[in-house]
Amino acid sequence: KQEVTQIPAALSVPEGENLVLNCSFTDSAIYNLQWFRQDPGKGLTSLLLIQSSQREQTSGRLNASLDKSSGRSTLYIAASQPGDSATYLCAVIRSNAGNNRKLIWGLGTSLAVNP
Amino acid sequence: EAGVAQSPRYKIIEKRQSVAFWCNPISGHATLYWYQQILGQGPKLLIQFQNNGVVDDSQLPKDRFSAERLKGVDSTLKIQPAKLEDSAVYLCASSFLAGGPTDTQYFGPGTRLTVL
Numbered sequence: 720k721q722e723v724t725q726i727p728a729a730l731s732v733p734e735g736e737n738l739v740l741n742c743s744f745t746d747s748a749i750y751n752l753q754w755f756r757q758d759p760g761k762g763l764t765s766l767l768l769i770q771s772s773q774r775e776q777t778s779g780r781l782n783a784s785l786d787k788s789s790g791r792s793t794l795y796i797a798a799s800q801p802g803d804s805a806t807y808l809c810a811v812i813r814s815n816a817g818n819n820r821k822l823i824w825g826l827g828t829s830l831a832v833n834p
Numbered sequence: 835e836a837g838v839a840q841s842p843r844y845k846i847i848e849k850r851q852s853v854a855f856w857c858n859p860i861s862g863h864a865t866l867y868w869y870q871q872i873l874g875q876g877p878k879l880l881i882q883f884q885n886n887g888v889v890d891d892s893q894l895p896k897d898r899f900s901a902e903r904l905k906g907v908d909s910t911l912k913i914q915p916a917k918l919e920d921s922a923v924y925l926c927a928s929s930f931l932a933g934g935p936t937d938t939q940y941f942g943p944g945t946r947l948t949v950l
Contacts, residue, residue, distance in 0.1 A: 723876075753938065762838070762925055762941035763877070808876060819889055820937065824876025 721746040723811050725825035732799055733833050740794040740828045742809030747787045750820060751812040754783050754794050756805045757827070763808065767794070799832045806830070836860065838942035840926050846948045852914040855945045859907070859928030865889075867939060868901055868911050869925040877925055883909065913947075921949045 722745045732738055742752070751770050755763040767776045767783040769792070775784040782795040796803060806829045810822040839858040847853050859866050864885050869877035880899065882890040886906040894901070898917070903909040913920055923946050927939040 755941075760943075760946070762943045763927075764941070765938050768938055810876075815890075819882075821879065821890070822877075822939070824878075826874065826876055 721749075721811060721813060721823045723809060723823050723825040725807075725809055725828050727828060728826065729829040729831075731831040731833065734799060734801060736799050736832075737795070737797050738799055738830075740796070740807050740809075740830070742792040742794070742825055744790045744792075744811045744823075746811075746813075747790055748813075749787065749811045750814040752783075752785050752792050753810045753812060753822070754781075754792075755808045755810060757808060758805045766807075796830075799830075801832050801834045803832050804830055838926055838928055838940055840924075840942035840945055842945055843943060844946045844948075846950065847916055848950050849918055850915040852912065853916055853947065854910050854912045855924050855926075855947075857909045857911070857926030857942060859909075859926070860940055863928035863930050863940075864906075865929045865931060866903055866909050867925075867927040867929075868909070869927065871923045871925055871944070873922070880911070916947075916949045918949050921947055923947070 754766045769785040780797040806827040808827040809825040868880045871877045883903045923944040926942045
């Protein structure tokens with residue numbers, strides 16, 4: 720059974736710091752891995768999707784890496800800003816019978832960037 | 835393009851009452867998902883539709899929860915009767931197809947349900 724763990728559960732940093740959020744999964748047979756952002760009272764926004772054949776994806780100040788063999792992914796946020804404050808969720812995408820994709824979620828890392 | 839729409843945004847009911855949530859996916863998206871997210875947890879998939887057919891409802895408590903997507907577009911999720919443990923945010927998501935390599939789910943703002 721696939722399990723997804725995110726460390727740390729909460730993080731508070733001063734503005735401008737570079738930071739790393741960690742995601743680990745138990746079954747390396749994944750299809751894709753995706754990082755989402757969730758703001759209080761709002762839905763989830765996809766940040767980066769890494770296909771299983773890829774090692775990393777970048778979007779602006781965000782960089783996500785994937786190491787399937789070790790069951791790990793990291794989300795790197797450069798030069799953090801107060802607007803980055805949110806909960807970041809990692810989801811492993813598994814391929815089921817019939818080519819159906821299912822997301823297995825971590826519990827998230829709650830990030831606070833202090834001005 | 836317009837995002838996934840959900841209503842209502844908030845709902846407070848007493849236990850044993852009934853409640854219904856509505857979702858309108860992004861135009862052209864064949865796949866629609868309903869998730870339950872309890873505070874401090876990741877989303878839990880309740881049901882997945884492909885057009886108007888059910889693909890996965892293995893985690894839907896069918897004794898009290900029901901969902902439909904009659905015309906393959908918008909969908910309703912109903913709870914009858916509600917229990918205290920149903921208090922959660924109910925998220926609707928849609929994707930163009932369920933099987934593409936870069937297919938991603940787009941989420942609505944969610945409905946926050948409080949059962950008293």
